Amino acid sequence: MGHRCCSKQKVKRGLWSPEEDEKLVKYITTQGHGSWSSVPKFAGLKRCGKSCRLRWINYLRPELKRGSFSAQEEQIIIDVHRILGNRWAQIAKHLPGRTDNEVKNFWNSCIKKKLMAQGLDPKTHNLIPSHQRAANKVACNISQSNQQPFSIITLDSKMKDVSMEISPPILTLPSPYPSTSSSQPPLLDQATTSLPLPVSGYQNPGAIWNVNAQNSQVSSIFPCLSSIETTLISSSSSSSVNPTGFGLLDENCFWSGNNIVEPFEAAKIFEGMQSQVQENQPNKICEAQTIDKINKGVQDSMDASFDTSSYDLDFVDSTLLSGSMCRDLSSMDDIAWNF
DNA sequence: AACAAGGTCAACCGCTTCTGC
DNA sequence: AGCAGAAGCGGTTGACCTTGT
The missing domain is CATH 1.10.10.60 (Homeodomain-like)
Structure with a gap:
């Protein structure tokens, strides 16, 4: 069974010959691909457009980097x-x-x-x-x-076997939960996790906001994060957490009030926060007005039932990964939050 | 040397999303 | 709004290669 786009014509399948490659490269470099479905016809290939597109994208594009991954x-x-x-x-x-x-x-x-x-x-x-x-x-x-070098999660020597104590996928980070509240997910006894990524969960930022020593620590850990991001991270990692807020549960889950939310949902919430911040604090100095707006943004986002249908993945790329793309990998692996 | 098992990777398949009408 | 075609995407396949016996 061939592709629907080329079911009426007899098309060649399987590996591409050097001659076919040459025809495709010649055509696309001179004419551009335009509509892929018409490429095989004009390039003189007995392939379907889909196959041509794939061959070009995955193999023939001049900007492709060949060889093993670094x-x-x-x-x-x-x-x-x-x-x-x-x-x-x-x-x-x-x-x-x-x-x-x-x-x-x-x-x-x-x-x-x-x-x-x-x-x-x-x-x-x-x-x-x-x-x-x-x-x-x-x-x-x-x-x-x-x-090393794949220490996604490293364990403190105090911890004998974290896997016996927890049920995946939740591996709880130590700090964000006030020990007295009954609404939080269970803490992981004796566990220590390191955090290789910039933390992307945020609590209600009202409690701690100004840049402080803790914040500086975060920014030194995540040099590529903006001050607003490090501030948020900093407050998220703080022990004085607003229990009604929104924070990091682990690298895959976030907590929001009594709920555990997926990273995409969490990111969406933060998207609202971020846009508010970008609009209102060009100097990255958080003012009371901005805090109010962010708080409102968080609340509004939460109230929106986390509709993920319109979720923008590019936002995740730009925001959640802003630090990971340029951070010092070796130093990241050494970071650990201890109980 | 011959064969089997496992690994790699280009290509295919079918589904979803996007776009233009 | 609804439809059709194009494009994009992730999962899977299978040919080829490498390694072990």
Whole structure:
């Protein structure tokens, strides 16, 4: 069964010959592709337009980077995948010269196995409970020092076996929850997690706002974040948390009041906050008025039932990943929040 | 040397989304 | 608003390559 676009004509399938490549390159470089469905006809190819498009995008484009992935590219893939999941096209946008197909293949053939070998679920990037690991016959006796350079989550020496204490996908970060409130997700005893990505969950920013020492710490950790972002992170990591706010639960989940929300939902909430901030504080100094607006934005966003249908993934790219794309990877792996 | 098993990656398939009418 | 065609996307396949026995 051929493509619908070319079901009426006899088309060649399978690997492309050098002659076919030459025809396609010649045509597109001189004429542009225009409508892909008409490309094979004008280029003199017995292929369907879809196949031509794929061949051009994945193999013939001059800007394509060939060869194996660098360690940095690998880390970027892991970082972005953790937030976006199997959105290969989105991930590939962060890797100039790489295609979604290439990234997907690299993930499936290489990264996935590396993560599993470290006892990490490649889907959630969380630790796989030890009994599941045993069931899956995945090697997991990796020493802490051997977790580099893929230490998505590293464990403190105090922690013997986090996987026995938690149920995936939630691996709780220590700080955002006031210990007295009954509305928060359960804390993970004795666990210490490191945070390789810029934290992207935010609590109600009313409690702590001005740039302070803690904030400076964050900005040194995430040098590429704006001051507003580091301030938000800073307050999110603070122990004096507004219990009605919105914050980070783990690298895959966020909390909002009594609810746990997915990263996309959380990001959407922050989108409202961010636009308010951008409109109102060009100097990145948060004023009371802005705080009110942000608070309102958060509340409005929450009230909107987290409709994800119109969600802008580019926002996730630009906002959630603003730090990860240019951060110092090695230093990130050393960061840990302890109880 | 021959074969099997596993890995890699280009290409395909089918579904969804976008765009123009 | 509804439709059709085009484009985009992620999952899957299968040919080829590498490695182990």
